[in-house]
Amino acid sequence: MANAHAHEPGLLRRYVFSTDHKTIAKQYLFTGIFMGIVGGLLAYVIRVHLATNGQPVPGFGAVGPQQYNSVVTMHGTIMIFWVAMPILLAALGNFLIPLMIGARDMAFPRLNMLSYWIFFLSTVILLVSFFVPGGAAAGGWTSYPPLAVSPQYSGETWGVALWLLAVALEFAAFLMGGINFITTAINLRAPGMRLFDMPLMVWMQLSASVIFLFSVGPLIAGAILLLLDRVVGTGFYDPARGGDPVLFQHLFWFFGHPEVYVILLPGLGAIAEILPVFARKPIFGYRMIVYATLITGVLSFLVWAHHQFVAGIDPRLATPFSVTTILISVPIAVMLFAFIATLYQGSISLETPMLWALGMLVVFLLGGVTGIHLGSAASDIYLHDTYFVVAHFHYTLIPPVVFSFFAAFYYWYPKMFGRRLNEVLGHLHFWPTLVFFNLTFLPMFVLGFAGHHRRIANPQFFEALRDPTLVRMQWLATVGAVGMLVAQIPFLVNLVWSAWRGAPAGENPWRANTLEWTTPSPPPHGNFAGPPVVYRGPYEYSVPGRSEDWWPQTLAPERGAGA
Amino acid sequence: MESSRAPASASGFREATEVPTGRLGLWWFLASETVIFGGLITSYVLLRWRHPEWSSEASHTLNAAGGFNTLVLLSSSLTVVLAHEAVAHGDLPRAARHLGVTLLGGLVFLCVKAFEYSHEIAEGFTPLTSLFWSYYYGMTGLHALHVIGGMIAIAAVALGVRRGRDAQRVEYVGLYWHFVDVVWIFLFPLLYLAS
Numbered sequence: 001m002a003n004a005h006a007h008e009p010g011l012l013r014r015y016v017f018s019t020d021h022k023t024i025a026k027q028y029l030f031t032g033i034f035m036g037i038v039g040g041l042l043a044y045v046i047r048v049h050l051a052t053n054g055q056p057v058p059g060f061g062a063v064g065p066q067q068y069n070s071v072v073t074m075h076g077t078i079m080i081f082w083v084a085m086p087i088l089l090a091a092l093g094n095f096l097i098p099l100m101i102g103a104r105d106m107a108f109p110r111l112n113m114l115s116y117w118i119f120f121l122s123t124v125i126l127l128v129s130f131f132v133p134g135g136a137a138a139g140g141w142t143s144y145p146p147l148a149v150s151p152q153y154s155g156e157t158w159g160v161a162l163w164l165l166a167v168a169l170e171f172a173a174f175l176m177g178g179i180n181f182i183t184t185a186i187n188l189r190a191p192g193m194r195l196f197d198m199p200l201m202v203w204m205q206l207s208a209s210v211i212f213l214f215s216v217g218p219l220i221a222g223a224i225l226l227l228l229d230r231v232v233g234t235g236f237y238d239p240a241r242g243g244d245p246v247l248f249q250h251l252f253w254f255f256g257h258p259e260v261y262v263i264l265l266p267g268l269g270a271i272a273e274i275l276p277v278f279a280r281k282p283i284f285g286y287r288m289i290v291y292a293t294l295i296t297g298v299l300s301f302l303v304w305a306h307h308q309f310v311a312g313i314d315p316r317l318a319t320p321f322s323v324t325t326i327l328i329s330v331p332i333a334v335m336l337f338a339f340i341a342t343l344y345q346g347s348i349s350l351e352t353p354m355l356w357a358l359g360m361l362v363v364f365l366l367g368g369v370t371g372i373h374l375g376s377a378a379s380d381i382y383l384h385d386t387y388f389v390v391a392h393f394h395y396t397l398i399p400p401v402v403f404s405f406f407a408a409f410y411y412w413y414p415k416m417f418g419r420r421l422n423e424v425l426g427h428l429h430f431w432p433t434l435v436f437f438n439l440t441f442l443p444m445f446v447l448g449f450a451g452h453h454r455r456i457a458n459p460q461f462f463e464a465l466r467d468p469t470l471v472r473m474q475w476l477a478t479v480g481a482v483g484m485l486v487a488q489i490p491f492l493v494n495l496v497w498s499a500w501r502g503a504p505a506g507e508n509p510w511r512a513n514t515l516e517w518t519t520p521s522p523p524p525h526g527n528f529a530g531p532p533v534v535y536r537g538p539y540e541y542s543v544p545g546r547s548e549d550w551w552p553q554t555l556a557p558e559r560g561a562g563a
Numbered sequence: 564m565e566s567s568r569a570p571a572s573a574s575g576f577r578e579a580t581e582v583p584t585g586r587l588g589l590w591w592f593l594a595s596e597t598v599i600f601g602g603l604i605t606s607y608v609l610l611r612w613r614h615p616e617w618s619s620e621a622s623h624t625l626n627a628a629g630g631f632n633t634l635v636l637l638s639s640s641l642t643v644v645l646a647h648e649a650v651a652h653g654d655l656p657r658a659a660r661h662l663g664v665t666l667l668g669g670l671v672f673l674c675v676k677a678f679e680y681s682h683e684i685a686e687g688f689t690p691l692t693s694l695f696w697s698y699y700y701g702m703t704g705l706h707a708l709h710v711i712g713g714m715i716a717i718a719a720v721a722l723g724v725r726r727g728r729d730a731q732r733v734e735y736v737g738l739y740w741h742f743v744d745v746v747w748i749f750l751f752p753l754l755y756l757a758s
Contacts, residue, residue, distance in 0.1 A: 107584045183588040189579040217598025234697040242694040
């Protein structure tokens with residue numbers, strides 16, 4: 001390390017206003033985990049309120065209809081924008097991209113720091129909005145007008161304006177981050193690392209950043225118009241003055257659906273890194289997975305109107321959007337099959353990261369399959385805005401956001417903190433989470449098929465929803481949700497305890513090939529003593545003729561080996 | 564492909580492609596800006612289709628002032644190119660002077676725009692008059708913010724270049740300024756001429 005990084009920065013520069021991608025990754029990670037706890041507690045409020053006929057929620061109090069809307073809105077907003085995005089994209093991307101491609105840092109370290117602090121500001125604004133007069137935004141996480149524009153509908157006064165401000169700042173932060181990710185992956189690769197030598201995680205982060213960058217613009221435009229409607233009093237979305245509320249839905253979902261893949265792809269990237277290591281086999285169909293990722297990215301821009309089948313769009317649009325929506329399941333299925341084929345005849349070891357990765361594949365499959373019901377317009381018209389939709393998107397988003405994240409967390413924690421997590425606590429975390437997750441959301445499919453509408457503050461208000469079976473399903477879901485929250489305690493204990501008491505990890509605890517495992521754990525400022533030279537792809541496991549079952553990317557070929 | 568397996572240069576870490584990292588980042592930034600304006604322009608055009616009566620409202624915009632501003636903005640793009648040219652010849656003071664002229668162009672553009680706004684508001688066309696005027700003020704206002712942002716960046720780069728620092732940044736602010744120019748080329752016919 002005897003290079004330009006000789007002088008140690010001060011404490012403030014090292015831990016707070018740091019430009020080091022690893023520190024920024026940790027900042028995103030802990031902000032994301034904190035917001036995850038906030039969002040999880042909001043879920044607790046929703047579930048207990050629904051299961052107890054509006055009795056006061058222990059620790060929170062009675063939830064009125066206005067407050068219920070606000071809690072649901074903020075739960076969705078936080079989980080998507082302040083948990084999934086900072087953790088999967090910002091934390092994992094920041095930590096892994098430079099390490100995996102053999103770079104010292106991001107292409108623009110100061111921009112990287114700026115993006116975190118803008119994100120931090122947006123987090124503060126969002127949290128403050130809980131305490132302003134009228135409460136936080138209550139128009140749903142999609143903020144459709146006129147619900148979000150007119151206080152007479154949503155009941156709040158400041159909430160939506162602050163919500164828009166927070167979301168706008170957050171998007172600005174992630175745009176900066178995305179530009180950084182893309183530029184870094186393209187230009188800062190170590191000598192010898194061609195694009196097709198990049199680990200799939202880097203491909204997925206790169207694709208997710210490109211998708212985000214090209215999809216978020218229209219929503220930024222749409223949010224500016226919504227803010228003008230709300231604050232200045234223009235009528236962009238007001239049909240009485242020539243505007244169109246469905247326009248916002250188009251602008252929102254043009255971003256909103258690609259956003260699903262922005263979250264999903266880094267999640268799949270983590271799985272793609274973990275499966276080969278714990279099956280000791282090369283990933284099945286590396287290039288096929290890359291191409292499937294790129295095709296997914298393109299298709300993700302052509303499916304958005306499936307969110308609007310009942311919004312009064314031209315019925316002639318319904319069929320093409322049904323077709324593209326079903327079509328996008330093909331490249332995703334290609335990836336899942338490739339992952340399953342990777343396991344075939346592997347020597348699988350079921351350590352905690354692998355458990356989460358396998359769990360992700362199982363539950364995500366259920367999410368994907370139920371997407372077919374919603375993708376085709378005919379069945380969506382019945383299921384739209386029912387609990388079936390709630391169950392479906394939790395089955396598609398929780399696999400990447402929770403399962404993939406934990407897989408990644410248990411896998412890269414040793415690199416990040418230099419110590420290993422406790423395996424027993426890991427199992428105590430995984431199994432209850434898996435069981436309680438299914439207990440929470442399987443009943444919601446039943447509720448949805450029975451016609452139970454979502455976003456109803458008190459189901460008891462409706463005769464049909466007082467059916468004992470439906471009430472029982474709501475109960476089961478609540479028991480599951482509380483159980484799932486409690487199941488996160490071993491994780492928090494593990495996270496803190498292992499940081500000080502865990503077994504030292506060493507450079508490469510999993511005997512993995514990729515570049516991040518060739519640096520000390522945790523990697524020093526500047527990551528590598530010199531540029532690593534890459535000789536091969538990232539997944540050369542159990543290569544015939546080698547005594548060891550892994551083959552690091554940086555290991556020079558032996559002379560005369562003819563490789 | 565084999566050449567990309569070449570060993571590291573003497574400096575160790577280097578750029579993997581031929582494109583400088585700064586330029587690469589800027590192109591992606593412009594791509595993200597393009598979709599923001601793209602979203603706005605698309606929604607404007609779609610609504611315009613539905614509202615043929617907007618053409619009579621568009622006739623109240625000042626075509627002459629808008630045309631003059633188009634000329635000013637295009638000329639300021641030329642001086643940015645000249646600044647880039649000067650950097651290529653190693654003449655940094657001349658590059659800084661050309662950037663100064665560009666700044667002047669931006670300033671004239673903003674003054675004319677302010678004159679237009681005040682004239683139109685005096686005539687009774689405020690952002691709340693109708694949806695057309697909401698779009699007019701919203702889109703030209705966002706564009707004007709980009710002009711201001713570009714001017715701040717150009718001023719910062721010009722100060723650096725005059726002291727002989729970061730000459731490669733002239734190209735980057737130049738690209739950004741061209742982008743602001745191109746957006747205007749779309750806005751001008753859509754909001755002024757199409758009546």
